[in-house]
Amino acid sequence: MKYSPDSLEEVALQILLGFGCDANEAAIVADHLIRANLAGHDSHGIGMLPMYGQQIEDGNLIPNQTPEFFPAAGAIRVVDARRGFGHRMALLALDHAFEAAREHNVAVLGLRNSGHVSRTGNYSEYCASKGFISLHFVNVWGHAPTVAPFGSCDPGFSTNPISIGIPVNGEARPMLDLATSTVALGKVRVAHNKGEKVPHGWIIDDAGSPTTDPGPMWLERKGALTAFGEHKGSGLGLFVELLAGAVAGKETVATGNYIPRGVFNNMFSILINPQGFDDQAAIEARVLEFYQAIKGGNPLPATDEILMPGEPEERKAADRTANGVDVDNETISQLMQTASDFKLDPVSLGNVLVECT
Structure with a gap:
């Protein structure tokens, strides 16, 4: 069933207020989640609320948490989110790091001990809106690893996303946002909730053989996600773990405590003021010149158009804004159960949803 984005955001907002988030935090998290849905990343959207x-x-996970800001060390800034909602904690940490980037033309941020930061591309977009180039590397700890390193049957790290954005007219263009696994774990959840098989190559079973059944992976954590690009994605995933977990944070997936239902993030970010290199307009002109050169190439016979990083999300967002966001019945049921668990009326909340035809 498709629902209007505004009604989904209102449902998310009400559930977050039920969690005890104040109005500001609830609005930030709800906006982030629905923007993920709009971009086509349902794995990081409203379905995260349960x-x-x-x-x-x-x-x-602690609503309305106050982060700890460590003393500055040159252009390095370190922030402990103290298990607050990562969506708000990351923005506060980036705002803190922007001060260093303005002073030094570059800043390196370590955000540690955060609740789930959700879609990493959101932070590239946020930095671009402030005029900064940004690179973000996120590891996941608190639960057993989920991604098998290349050549291994056993999981060794998590989905460990990377996002990179360059500002052009206040927008990240292009903007790269990817997991170093073939897919995010949340996409396995989405397939399971829809009762669908996953494509071949996404996951392996606990014997190391490819499988298309999402159930054991999602429900029992049996098996593992694969790294994208074989040894290449595996190598990137390992270094994300080291940068975010061993350098910026204090926990890698190998050393952090396993906590039932625990999902915590560390984020290693590099922020760059492009005006430290040249006039902003001149840089943007060169970026767009290259962007259009790639777009102007000859597409493959089976391809209508060459898309740059970030364009699929833009196209999906335009479509879903106009035609609604598809949310499966199982996810809606889980949302209503969560609402009930936090003393909200699921019937009233369900009436907020606006179906799109």
């Missing part, structure tokens, strides 16, 4: 509710019940 997990957040479980973490709050366990005391492992």
